[in-house]
Amino acid sequence: MxxxxxxxxxxxxxxxxxxxxxxxxxxxxxxxxxxxxxxxxxxxxxxxxxxxxxxxxxxxxxxxxxxxxxxxxxxxxxxxxxxxxxxxxxxxxxxxxxxxxxxxxxxxxxxxxxxxxxxxxxxxxxxxxxxxxxxxEGASPLTPRERDVLATARGHGTIADIARGLHLSAGTVRNHLSAAIQKLGARTRAEAVEIAERKGWL
Amino acid sequence: MxxxxxxxxxxxxxxxxxxxxxxxxxxxxxxxxxxxxxxxxxxxxxxxxxxxxxxxxxxxxxxxxxxxxxxxxxxxxxxxxxxxxxxxxxxxxxxxxxxxxxxxxxxxxxxxxxxxxxxxxxxxxxxxxxxxxxxxEGASPLTPRERDVLATARGHGTIADIARGLHLSAGTVRNHLSAAIQKLGARTRAEAVEIAERKGWL
DNA sequence: CGGCACCCATGACGATCGTCATGGGTGAAG
DNA sequence: CTTCACCCATGACGATCGTCATGGGTGCCG
Structure with missing residues (x-):
């Protein structure tokens, strides 16, 4: 067969x-x-x-x-x-x-x-x-919203752009990004995106 | 044969x-x-x-x-x-x-x-x-040094890191990056890296 | 009900970033 | 020799970023 x-x-x-x-x-x-x-x-x-x-x-x-x-x-x-x-x-x-x-x-x-x-x-x-x-590696430490923000950050440059793309305030975006940066051990938004992408957490 | x-x-x-x-x-x-x-x-x-x-x-x-x-x-x-x-x-x-x-x-x-x-x-x-x-597309508009700085920027996070990696002053790195950002039509260091990478100018 | 985690937002602070003006040094082209 | 492009550097300015404290709203679970 x-x-x-x-x-x-x-x-x-x-x-x-x-x-x-x-x-x-x-x-x-x-x-x-x-x-x-x-x-x-x-x-x-x-x-x-x-x-x-x-x-x-x-x-x-x-x-x-x-x-x-x-x-x-x-x-x-x-x-x-x-x-x-x-x-x-x-x-x-x-x-x-x-x-x-x-x-x-x-x-x-x-x-x-x-x-x-x-x-x-x-x-x-x-x-x-x-x-x-x-x-x-374990599962992703990111909350769903943090994942969204990080995913949107990949591509769009400034925080204002991300905020616009997600219909959020700029401050909220910065907070989510800050949390993601800490959880991933990065020091930059770009670094955080890189790490999350490599681990498949995007 | x-x-x-x-x-x-x-x-x-x-x-x-x-x-x-x-x-x-x-x-x-x-x-x-x-x-x-x-x-x-x-x-x-x-x-x-x-x-x-x-x-x-x-x-x-x-x-x-x-x-x-x-x-x-x-x-x-x-x-x-x-x-x-x-x-x-x-x-x-x-x-x-x-x-x-x-x-x-x-x-x-x-x-x-x-x-x-x-x-x-x-x-x-x-x-x-x-x-x-x-x-x-044409050839790369970047000078050799701008290419170096941009290549180093991919991975290392802060400007200070890049400067250390290339034995340059932080100001010089910022200038090269600024020039590269303008030439590539980007608004962020990360965006410039992305563009240069996509076009094969790294 | 009382935690608890997550979401959204605001305001403030210091650090960093992107831009610009300026200047000196080199090497190749005219 | 002058011009020009590139390199390196410095200083200053405003914009942006990353962090923190704080607060209100939701929904889940013990």
Missing amino acids: TIRILLAEDQTMFRGAMAALLSLEPGFEVVGDVARGDQVVGACEAFRPDVALLDIEMPGIDGLEAARRLRTAVPETKVVIVTTFGRPGYLHAALSAGAKGFLIKDTPIEQLSAAIRKVAEGGQAIDPALAVAALS | TIRILLAEDQTMFRGAMAALLSLEPGFEVVGDVARGDQVVGACEAFRPDVALLDIEMPGIDGLEAARRLRTAVPETKVVIVTTFGRPGYLHAALSAGAKGFLIKDTPIEQLSAAIRKVAEGGQAIDPALAVAALS
């Missing part, structure tokens, strides 16, 4: 290479491949794959959001997240989105094949190194 | 997939693959490939620096840069580093194969969309 796979990945070259390679693997069949997150649900509804390989960084909606929607729309399709960045927050988000597998792209293809088989059989496949990292 | 290829790419999964796929292509032979920029020259000296496929973002030294060193160390090996980010500055840097080809990873594999063949025969293969972008 062959395992039917859907591929979601925005880099055309990588997507093509993976599709070709997985098709060669005995017992695998790549039934579709998409380049955008917002095409995942539609493709899965059409092809009914056993496993969906989702990148996180994609145009449209990201892989995590796609996984969330897939869980209710096509629950029989198991999700494996394959991402470039081993951010601990990503693993948390992926698991709570119902993903059964989580690998970073810096792992050999043999492990990817093994993970696909394991997940197709109803098991799980989590990158062990990332699991310990996620445990040691 | 087969084309001998060396692969330099830090993402294991991508590297493995490309190696497998290119090996299947008739007339191609992947003679080696490395994961770090500082292993490129050594591997090329050992294997003498016709074409070296270099990623830019790599640990050790980046693909551009590797291309520069390769030109004097193993001049018979032609360089093709394959990178994730289509930053105009990258194309400039790659060409002046002696690269014969330049593609972004968001292009089909068939075009990669075609580019490899063209370069192996002594021709060139430049992504046309990027070429026009590089021409319209």
Whole structure:
């Protein structure tokens, strides 16, 4: 019985290479491949794959959001997240989105094949190194609002801009930022954004 | 006559997939693959490939620096840069580093194969969309020192830190940053760093 | 009900930042 | 030699930022 796979990945070259390679693997069949997150649900509804390989960084909606929607729309399709960045927050988000597998792209293809088989059989496949990292890092210390402010701070320059973007007073924004800066051990708004982004707390 | 290829790419999964796929292509032979920029020259000296496929973002030294060193160390090996980010500055840097080809990873594999063949025969293969972008963007407006200061600003938080890292007075750093901010049309040091990074002027 | 955490806001303080004017030193181009 | 661009530095100014104290509002939980 062959395992039917859907591929979601925005880099055309990588997507093509993976599709070709997985098709060669005995017992695998790549039934579709998409380049955008917002095409995942539609493709899965059409092809009914056993496993969906989702990148996180994609145009449209990201892989995590796609996984969330897939869980209710096509629950029989198991999700494996394959991402470039081993951010601990990503693993948390992926698991709570119902993903059964989580690998970073810096792992050999043999492990990817093994993970696909394991997940197709109803098991799980989590990158062990990332699991310990996620445990040691812990969850985000930021309150939801602090997260919002920090996320808006990435891109817009001045505090006034952020305040305008969130319909808040400038003082409130400064307070949230100050709290975030302290919690993250940063000394600048920019540093705080950098840290939160690296840990996947954005 | 087969084309001998060396692969330099830090993402294991991508590297493995490309190696497998290119090996299947008739007339191609992947003679080696490395994961770090500082292993490129050594591997090329050992294997003498016709074409070296270099990623830019790599640990050790980046693909551009590797291309520069390769030109004097193993001049018979032609360089093709394959990178994730289509930053105009990258194309400039790659060409002046002696690269014969330049593609972004968001292009089909068939075009990669075609580019490899063209370069192996002594021709060139430049992504046309990027070429026009590089021409319209133009070269970096930053002076060398402004570039240094901006590069140091990415990471270190306060001006005092940057000044310490470059053995400068805080005032001088502020002046260079002010000039860079104006030239880039930014309103914040962080914004200026962001813009310069996106255009490949870091 | 009484904590408790989070949200929003205000005001004030010192530190830092971005801008400008100014000046001296170097090296390449005319 | 003059001009020009770049480098480094200093000082001063106003704007912004990060911190703190304080207060009122909400909703959850023991």
